[in-house]
Each structure stands twice: as structure tokens, then as C-alpha cells.
Amino acid sequence: MSSRNYTRRDFIKAMGLGATALAVPGCTGSPQLRARNYRRPNIVLIMADDMGYSDIGCYGGEINTPNLNGLAANGLRFTQFYNTARCCPTRASLMTGLYQHQAGVGHMMDDKGYDSYRGDLSNNCVTIAEVLKQAGYSTYMSGKWHVTKHIKPEGPKHNWPRQRGYDRFYGTITGAGSFYDPTTLCRGNTYVTPENDPEYQPETYYYTDAISDNATRYVREHCEGSAAKPFFMYVAYTAAHWPMHALEKDITKYKGKYDEGYACYRERRLKRLRKMGLVSKDWAMSEQPGDWESVKHKEWESRCMEVYAAMVDNMDQGIGRIVAELKKQGIFDNTLILFLQDNGGCAEGMGRGENINDKWRSGVKDRKPMGKDELQPHIWPPMKTRDGRPVLGGPSV
Structure with missing residues (x-):
């Protein structure tokens, strides 16, 4: 992959030249004729969740991400891109173009x-979807919202995606939860259950796939019914946020890959980042907290890394399906695709306690199976599966 360093000033200049170049073809004649010949681009904004800077292949990672690598090879990779340290503030800034505190979501x-610090998107700002909708764009969202404290099915819903500019929405209102049975899962303004949505069957459901599939559907159905209009689509994955949930077919690809521990992969990634020109050769490796040889549950830690890689891998597969649909519909070359993360890798350490399952088991008082129209109320244990079993985790499982 070729690499060239750009400053922000270079990028702004390049974008300006690009806009001028887009206006050149067929620019003779009246302003009305020029306007008819200019097609506004579609915009696909993709966000990953709690993913590290060097996880994907085009940033030095060993995880299999051919679709993101392909987009990067034909696009621009940022090295001085700023977000915030937590999920919600980044999303509030991204949706509004404001500093997170101005948008009401300082934490x-x-x-x-x-x-x-209201924990709720301010009514004194507009979202990118609201602005683009007024400009004639169709607006779609698939995935994680997480910019409102109001998550109950009865509302209030003034800060839900449909009320903040999106024509169609499929995803979760809150910030985390099971990938097999996510809480606050909605289609439009309606909570999804196995009873009211045949696509949602927790025995076979995987949220990352559902995000990708609904985004792909939006592209296809837009081209079938609204092809004359440009569209903006926000695809907000929960991968690779905890809990570590992945499909076995994806985990199998990474079986045994991380048995060597953390240190060797840190060194290999840094070497690749330097070779790509994404970090300075003068930058030293940061100190590693702890030592792999002293890790008590090596097999479990290795499994966590395998599952994490599988989650990112599955997301990349889904992005590939979205790109394939754009190409199938003949609109790929007129679509701006942006990929970013909400923050760096997660350091919260959820589910690592030695005796957490004793607490989780005792916390599930009712072991009855859930009904097909019953909502999953929890994002984290103590919680139960649809058939009434406590959800367990940690190194003792």
C-alpha cells in the first residue's frame, strides 16, 4: 500500500480541488444545465466501537480486514484524527459538528x-441528518445511537433517531449489550421482539450482521424507490465493544493465533506502522502493563483475543457487503465512505473478576423462560438468556 503524508492544510486544499474537478465535466452553458449535470454524492459514515488504532490491517494490525484495507488503499488514512475518550461524547460531536459539551453530552x-452534562442531545443543535434531509438527502441509520438517556419503549422519544432527522432506523438506543439478544433494539420507533420481527430470533441472531444487512437493504431499497435523490447513511457498529461475542465460524480463523501473548503483537504492529509511515520512527513503544508470563489465565486471555479479532473480522465482512451493494447499484464511484472509531481500545476490564459468576447467578431470581414478546431489559449481568439461564462470563467459564 502506497503512503504519503498530508497535513490538514494539504487535505483541505485537496478537497477544494476535488470539488472543483467534480464541477468541470459538462460545465458549459447555463447554470441550470451545470446543476443538472452535477450529481451530489451519497455519504456512508461508518463507526466502529472501542477498537484500537492498530487493530485493522491498513493500520498495521493482523486481523483480517480486506474490505477496509481496500477502501484505505484507494482513499486517505488519517493519522492525526481526534475523537473523545468515551462513546457518547464522540457520537454527540459527530452528529452535530459541535464540541460534546455544546451538544449537552460532556460525559x-x-x-x-x-x-x-445533561446526558441527552441538546435541542439547541441540529444533527447532520436533519441538515442533509433539508438539503434533499434521504437519511438512514443502522446501529448504535447512544446520545439520549431516554431509552424506555414508552419514551419520551424526542431524541431518538427518527425524531432527529433519520427517515429509517434500525438499531439500539443504548450503548451496549448482548450481540445475540440486544436491549433497546428498535426498528423505527418500535422496540423489536421475536414476536413482532421475524428477522429477530435470538437463537440465530447476531447484531453485527443485522447492522450490516439492514444497511445493505437501505442501499438497495433506496435505489429501487428513490434513485434520483442522494442519501446519507450512518452505520454505527457495536463491534468491538464488550461483551466479547462472536460467531464460531469467525473465531475459528484465529484459533491459537494469540497464544504467544501480547508483547510480540505489539512489536509487530509497531514495526508495520513505522513501515507504512503512519507513526514516526522516533516513537518508542509505550510500557506494557503487566507481563504475559505472569498472567494467571493465559488460555482465557488468548480466547478473548481470538473472539475480539473475530468481532472485527465480522464487521469488515459486513462493510464488504455494503460496498458490494453500492457497486451492484452502480453508485460506488459517487459515494463518499468514511470509517472511524468512537474512541480507542477499551480499558474497562468488564467481566474479569474471579468470582463474578457467584454474584451473577444469585442475581437472577426468576429462571423462567422469557416470552417471545418480552424485552431484554439488561445490558450486563445479572441477566438471563431467553430460555431462563443466567448469563455467565469471566475466566472460570
Whole structure:
């Protein structure tokens, strides 16, 4: 992959030249004729969740991400791109173009008593979907919302995607949860259950695939019914946020790959990043907390890394399906695709306690199976599966 360093000033200049070049073909004649010959681009904005800088292949990672690598090879890779340290503030800034405090989401989804920390997207701002919709774009979203504290099915829903500019929405209102049975899963403004949505059957369901499939459907159905209009589509994956949930077919690809531990992969990634020109050769490796030889549950840690890689791999497969649909519909060359992460890799350490399952088992008082029209209320244990079993995790499982 070729590499060239750009400053932000270079990028702005290049974008300006690009816009000029787009206007050149067929620019003779009246302004009305020029306007008819100019097609506004579609925009696909893709966000990953809690993923590290060097995880994907085009940033030095060993995880199999051929679709993202292909987009990067024919696009621009940023090295000085800034987001925030938490899920919600990044999403609030991304949706509004404001600093997160101006958007009312200075931290997470709890009201701290100040306008900058309401835990709810401010009504004094507009979202990118609202602006583009007014400009004639169709607007679609598939995935994680996480910019409102109001998550109950009865509402209020003034800050849900459909009320903030999106024509169609499939995804979760809250920020995390099971990939097999996610809480706050909605289609439009309606909570999804196995009863009201035949596509949602927890025995076979996987949220990352559902995000990708609904995004692909939006592209296809837009071209079938609204081809004359440009569209904006926000695809917000929950991969690779905890819990570590992946499909066995994807995990199998990485079986045994991480048995060597963390240190060797850190060194290999840094070497590749330097070779790609994405980090300075003068930058030293940061100190590693702990030592692999002293890790108590090596097999479990290795499994966690395998599952994490599988989650990212599956997301890349889904992005490949979206790109394939854009090409099938003949609109790929007129579509701007952006890929970013909401923050860096997760350091929260969820589910690592030695005796967590004792607490989780005792926390599930009702072991009755859930009904087909019953909502999954929890994002984290103590919680139960649809057939009434406690959800367990950690190194003792």
C-alpha cells in the first residue's frame, strides 16, 4: 500500500480541488444545465466501537480486514484524527459538528445538573441528518445511537433517531449489550421482539450482521424507490465493544493465533506502522502493563483475543457487503465512505473478576423462560438468556 503524508492544510486544499474537478465535466452553458449535470454524492459514515488504532490491517494490525484495507488503499488514512475518550461524547460531536459539551453530552448518559452534562442531545443543535434531509438527502441509520438517556419503549422519544432527522432506523438506543439478544433494539420507533420481527430470533441472531444487512437493504431499497435523490447513511457498529461475542465460524480463523501473548503483537504492529509511515520512527513503544508470563489465565486471555479479532473480522465482512451493494447499484464511484472509531481500545476490564459468576447467578431470581414478546431489559449481568439461564462470563467459564 502506497503512503504519503498530508497535513490538514494539504487535505483541505485537496478537497477544494476535488470539488472543483467534480464541477468541470459538462460545465458549459447555463447554470441550470451545470446543476443538472452535477450529481451530489451519497455519504456512508461508518463507526466502529472501542477498537484500537492498530487493530485493522491498513493500520498495521493482523486481523483480517480486506474490505477496509481496500477502501484505505484507494482513499486517505488519517493519522492525526481526534475523537473523545468515551462513546457518547464522540457520537454527540459527530452528529452535530459541535464540541460534546455544546451538544449537552460532556460525559455519559446521566444528568449531572449542568447543561453541558445533561446526558441527552441538546435541542439547541441540529444533527447532520436533519441538515442533509433539508438539503434533499434521504437519511438512514443502522446501529448504535447512544446520545439520549431516554431509552424506555414508552419514551419520551424526542431524541431518538427518527425524531432527529433519520427517515429509517434500525438499531439500539443504548450503548451496549448482548450481540445475540440486544436491549433497546428498535426498528423505527418500535422496540423489536421475536414476536413482532421475524428477522429477530435470538437463537440465530447476531447484531453485527443485522447492522450490516439492514444497511445493505437501505442501499438497495433506496435505489429501487428513490434513485434520483442522494442519501446519507450512518452505520454505527457495536463491534468491538464488550461483551466479547462472536460467531464460531469467525473465531475459528484465529484459533491459537494469540497464544504467544501480547508483547510480540505489539512489536509487530509497531514495526508495520513505522513501515507504512503512519507513526514516526522516533516513537518508542509505550510500557506494557503487566507481563504475559505472569498472567494467571493465559488460555482465557488468548480466547478473548481470538473472539475480539473475530468481532472485527465480522464487521469488515459486513462493510464488504455494503460496498458490494453500492457497486451492484452502480453508485460506488459517487459515494463518499468514511470509517472511524468512537474512541480507542477499551480499558474497562468488564467481566474479569474471579468470582463474578457467584454474584451473577444469585442475581437472577426468576429462571423462567422469557416470552417471545418480552424485552431484554439488561445490558450486563445479572441477566438471563431467553430460555431462563443466567448469563455467565469471566475466566472460570
